[in-house]
Amino acid sequence: MPPIIETEGATKWFAQKVPQSGFTGRLRNFLKPVTRDVKAVDGISFAIEAGEAVGYLGPNGAGKSTMIKMLTGVLVPTAGSVRVLGRVPHEERIVNARDIGVVFGQRSQLWWDLPLFESFELHRRIYRIEKGRFDRARAELVDMLQIAPFLERPVRQLSLGQRMRGEIAMTLLHDPKILFLDEPTIGLDVVAKDVVRKLISRVNRERGTTIMLTTHDLRDIEEICPRLIMVDDGKLLFDGPLTNLNASFGARRKLTLEFASEPATVMLAGAEPAGGEGVIRTFLMSDDRRSLVDIIAALKSDAELVDVHLHEPDIEEVIRTYYQSRQRQAAPSKRTG
Amino acid sequence: MQTLSLYLYLVRLQLRTRLQYRANLLIGWVAQAFGYASVYGTIWIIASRFERLGGWVWPEIALMLGFHVLGYALGALFTFVQLRGMEELVRLGTYDTLMVRPVSPWAFLAFSGINIEYGGHIALGVGMIAWALPQLGIDWSVLTVAQLVASLISAALLTGATLTIIAAMALVLTRSRYLFGIYFDFWELSRYPLTIFALPLQLTLLSIVPLGYMAYVPVAALLGKPVPLIGAAAPFAAILAGPVMVVVAMLVWQACQRRYQGAGG
Ligand SMILES: Nc1ncnc2c1ncn2[C@@H]1O[C@H](COP(=O)(O)OP(=O)(O)O)[C@@H](O)[C@H]1O
Ligand SMILES: [Mg+2]
Numbered sequence: 001m002p003p004i005i006e007t008e009g010a011t012k013w014f015a016q017k018v019p020q021s022g023f024t025g026r027l028r029n030f031l032k033p034v035t036r037d038v039k040a041v042d043g044i045s046f047a048i049e050a051g052e053a054v055g056y057l058g059p060n061g062a063g064k065s066t067m068i069k070m071l072t073g074v075l076v077p078t079a080g081s082v083r084v085l086g087r088v089p090h091e092e093r094i095v096n097a098r099d100i101g102v103v104f105g106q107r108s109q110l111w112w113d114l115p116l117f118e119s120f121e122l123h124r125r126i127y128r129i130e131k132g133r134f135d136r137a138r139a140e141l142v143d144m145l146q147i148a149p150f151l152e153r154p155v156r157q158l159s160l161g162q163r164m165r166g167e168i169a170m171t172l173l174h175d176p177k178i179l180f181l182d183e184p185t186i187g188l189d190v191v192a193k194d195v196v197r198k199l200i201s202r203v204n205r206e207r208g209t210t211i212m213l214t215t216h217d218l219r220d221i222e223e224i225c226p227r228l229i230m231v232d233d234g235k236l237l238f239d240g241p242l243t244n245l246n247a248s249f250g251a252r253r254k255l256t257l258e259f260a261s262e263p264a265t266v267m268l269a270g271a272e273p274a275g276g277e278g279v280i281r282t283f284l285m286s287d288d289r290r291s292l293v294d295i296i297a298a299l300k301s302d303a304e305l306v307d308v309h310l311h312e313p314d315i316e317e318v319i320r321t322y323y324q325s326r327q328r329q330a331a332p333s334k335r336t337g
Numbered sequence: 338m339q340t341l342s343l344y345l346y347l348v349r350l351q352l353r354t355r356l357q358y359r360a361n362l363l364i365g366w367v368a369q370a371f372g373y374a375s376v377y378g379t380i381w382i383i384a385s386r387f388e389r390l391g392g393w394v395w396p397e398i399a400l401m402l403g404f405h406v407l408g409y410a411l412g413a414l415f416t417f418v419q420l421r422g423m424e425e426l427v428r429l430g431t432y433d434t435l436m437v438r439p440v441s442p443w444a445f446l447a448f449s450g451i452n453i454e455y456g457g458h459i460a461l462g463v464g465m466i467a468w469a470l471p472q473l474g475i476d477w478s479v480l481t482v483a484q485l486v487a488s489l490i491s492a493a494l495l496t497g498a499t500l501t502i503i504a505a506m507a508l509v510l511t512r513s514r515y516l517f518g519i520y521f522d523f524w525e526l527s528r529y530p531l532t533i534f535a536l537p538l539q540l541t542l543l544s545i546v547p548l549g550y551m552a553y554v555p556v557a558a559l560l561g562k563p564v565p566l567i568g569a570a571a572p573f574a575a576i577l578a579g580p581v582m583v584v585v586a587m588l589v590w591q592a593c594q595r596r597y598q599g600a601g602g
Binding site: 014066069072073074075076093094097098100106108109111113118122125126127129 | 339342343346350356429430433434437440597598
């Protein structure tokens, strides 16, 4: 079977206005603005098979949303090609739209002033879902996403997390083959993030929906996506399985321990000492999958532990270490060549 | 068929939302009726002072004003408030959420935002037409009735199409609000007999900014008054202006949609 999503050298340039100052400048801004090309997506190729859950990771401005918009038919690529379910999305926008679901983390598709279930009813009409099928899907999704308690409440009264669950449930009502999520956890608190991640992962496992989600939060990917595509500055940096972050990128979680008095010895199995002075000691964790409790349980020290901080590597750090490791690899070959 | 039922459903949803705030709606209607009444009052004073305005007496002008506000309201009902905010729809990414659904974004906006606040305009327009018509001694026939209705529909389409063209600019320029301002400048001129203006303005209102066809041309045709520049073609021009503009608007919208870039990160 051909891939369900396929891009080949997909590229999107934007002409960004460069505002000019002064009187003639302002006149110019109005009549013929000075523009500068921004390569938001720069020759990206990948293929995604049906049933996969892929995380599209990158810092702000990396071109994630632009890629999603090309895949959903909102934007026309400047160069290269994009295919979704065998179609060119912008040429067959409406047909494509019936087969996919799209959730934007920062904008709601729900009807603000009406109860949640009314938005579902509207969705049924937009996607022309047959009544029996709709009722079954609705019952199943209300249960799966645990939205029964607030189905009757106006959307404006829902918390961000509740709204996101409602949003995802609605988007799945027409049983899309692919679910695109653009930063689905942005702005959510820690608990809501966790709930939403687990639910997205369940959708992928239990319904078999292909998932592509963009994020700048590594945890989203660790919990939902076996496969990672990493982009920066419009370019593809990495595409492969996410076994663990350490092996892939060398960016590690950092553990900071604070003791009651200055310890003479501190031993922490599976962690590498990374300095510290006085009552503070830091360690770099080599295995990202181990729980914090297990690690602390293995601590051997003569001083009493008072506080623990775990610092997750963020996307900027991951990308920095990624570039550094590439430079290290590239450097010897340069010398010999 | 299913598409039509979707649009009707959108209208129902919107009405229900709006009717949650009934008192506001009523106050809005009354306030707007007063606003218009004061403008029309001024025109009435001028017209009765000079007896004629551009060759038109007050009942003729009243018919034209009624026609103008009614045609406008019927078109704007589906477009103005929805599309006035096009800039924000683009900037906030709301327009993107429409494009990922299997609908025409324009139709979705038009029907889901139907604006019953135009109730006041419609009542005013119907009232003025009903007051003016009996005083004008029009020789009624099936044909004149058909002409009146068709040119009214044309005026509504002209309004909707023009506002659509302006809104489409936001898809490309990400700005369009100032264009609405320019539209309303011409719109205000279009409620006077065209004959009071100099030739260049007459020409403009009958061609590139075709608001002359909103009320002046159709009412002049109905009353058998001479129309500058287009003369005997007036009745046909009045009926065709709206549909022609709709075709232009569809082409412009499609072209802008193809060039749509979103709002920038
Ligand atoms: N419509 C647009 N016009 C101009 N520049 C844009 C537009 N959309 C996005 N950009 C630019 O393209 C780059 C990528 O944006 P985006 O895809 O939104 O990034 P991300 O979603 O990864 O944060 C950014 O530099 C952004 O400023
Ligand atoms: Mg984004």
